[in-house]
Amino acid sequence: MFNTIKNLFSTPVRDDLAMSYQTAVASLLIEVMLADHHVDEAEEKQIKAVLRDVSELGDDIDGLFTEARSGVEQAHDLYQFTKVINDVASLDQKMELLRGLWRVALSDGEVDAHEDVRIRRISELLFLSHSEFIQAKLYVQAEYKKE
Numbered sequence: 001m002f003n004t005i006k007n008l009f010s011t012p013v014r015d016d017l018a019m020s021y022q023t024a025v026a027s028l029l030i031e032v033m034l035a036d037h038h039v040d041e042a043e044e045k046q047i048k049a050v051l052r053d054v055s056e057l058g059d060d061i062d063g064l065f066t067e068a069r070s071g072v073e074q075a076h077d078l079y080q081f082t083k084v085i086n087d088v089a090s091l092d093q094k095m096e097l098l099r100g101l102w103r104v105a106l107s108d109g110e111v112d113a114h115e116d117v118r119i120r121r122i123s124e125l126l127f128l129s130h131s132e133f134i135q136a137k138l139y140v141q142a143e144y145k146k147e
Contacts, residue, residue: 020084021084021085021088022055022064023064023067023068023071024080024081024082024084024085025051025054025085025097026047026051026064026065026067026068027068027071027072027075027081028078028081028082028085028097028101028122029047029050029051029068029100029101029104030047030065030068030069030072031072031078031081031118031122032101032104032105032115032118032119032122033047033104034072035105035112035114035115035117035118036112036114036115037114038112040107040108042107042108042109043104043105043107043108044065045107046103046104046107047065047104048061048062048065050100050103050104051064051065078121078122078125079125082122082125082126085097085126086125086126086127089126094126094127094128095128095132095135095136097126098119098122098123098126098128098132098133098136099136099139099140101119101122101136102119102136102137102139102140102141103140103143105119106140106141106144119133119137120133123136
């Protein structure tokens with residue numbers, strides 16, 4: 001499940017862009033966490049778990065999380081994050097990221113309308129179709145029903 005999203009962090013990019021790419025992925029995950037204006041510990045744990053599973057940063061996950069959260073709080077839009085991803089990510093990587101966004105939204109047990117809208121906007125900026133948006137949502141909902 002996490003192998004595809006792990007490829008997000010192993011996509012060949014210039015060294016000077018590697019951290020900004022990782023930060024962009026983390027920032028989008030954090031955007032979903034903050035969308036409902038309520039930060040749940042489960043959401044934060046889910047983001048860190050995804051980042052830990054998909055990157056080789058080890059103990060630097062907390063640093064990446066802090067850096068990304070600071071960037072999100074200062075950001076004026078989502079485009080600055082999605083542009084970095086669009087420049088290097090494949091369709092499969094974008095879909096796995098979209099599933100990661102849904103996992104964050106569902107980690108507190110429910111998807112707030114603001115989270116849904118934020119994920120929809122991110123998927124549009126990643127040039128994903130509405131059917132891909134729905135496929136990712138249903139896929140993650142099915143994962144949570146199995147638990």
